[in-house]
Amino acid sequence: MDRIDVLRAFVMVASENSFTKAADRLQISPQLVSKYVSRLEETVGIRLVNRTTRKVHLTEAGLRYFQRAQQLLDDFDDLEHQLSDLQDDARGLLRISAPVSFSTAHMARLLTDFRKAYPHVDVDLQLNDRKVDIVEEGFDIALRIGNLKSSSLIAKHLAPIRLVMCASPAYLAEFGTPTTAEALQQHQFLSYSYMERNPLWPEGHDALISNNGDVLVQAAIAGAGITLQPTFIAGDALADGRLVIVLPELAPEPLGLFAVYPHRKLLASKVRSFLDFADGYFGNPPYWDANLV
Structure with missing residues (x-):
């Protein structure tokens, strides 16, 4: 039994709250969908869904497993698509959180150039100086300024901040x-x-x-x-x-401008493309320091 098929069945059941609707979407029988979910529960050793005659409800463990399984499937699909042209492969909505003052002065230029290079990626830029929870609030990337402390997030240095x-x-x-x-x-x-x-x-x-x-x-x-x-x-x-x-x-020691993102081995192409594009974009020293002593 293919583990990816099992995960797809579970994720579809969780999304549709129904074995029948999940089966229709996957174009397989409801009995096979039920078999897949039961096999998954046996494998992980915990109940993931509560079944009733009309609906399916995720358990607490099921909800947590669903969130991770959805990401794993997205990463797997992204890996398969990487064999096609990388630029054309970068697509979808890229959600970015960034500081207010930096963004109003410098992000429009970066994002305009980025979308010229990757026209199939749309950007949702949200400005906020507080430290957002990237995973909980659904961001792909957050730009942060400072000396970053150790965390579970991955950080990519983009520019020094004087x-x-x-x-x-x-x-x-x-x-x-x-x-x-x-x-x-x-x-x-x-x-x-x-x-x-x-x-x-x-x-x-x-x-x-x-x-x-x-x-x-x-x-x-x-x-x-x-x-x-x-x-x-x-x-x-x-x-x-x-x-x-x-x-x-x-003057204090310079800070850094960082792009931070969740720790995943496989990045979605839209995220990977933005990180590669932003790397070195502002220069070192950055262009806003060019005329300063």
């Missing part, structure tokens, strides 16, 4: 340009709420706290204080002089 302290020339003219860490005690700060607090910044000196870096950069340009921001947000203002880097020698 952080700088900066302020407007008008602010520095009024309050002075700090030349030492101690001089920061005399200044006001514009702080990003999702970032660990800079140990150089004294408590109680936050003029503005926000969960959006674009707001903080605009406030800094308006003269509200000093902010610590990635150059992918502040780069344009730094390049044209609206912002000035202060104490560059005290």
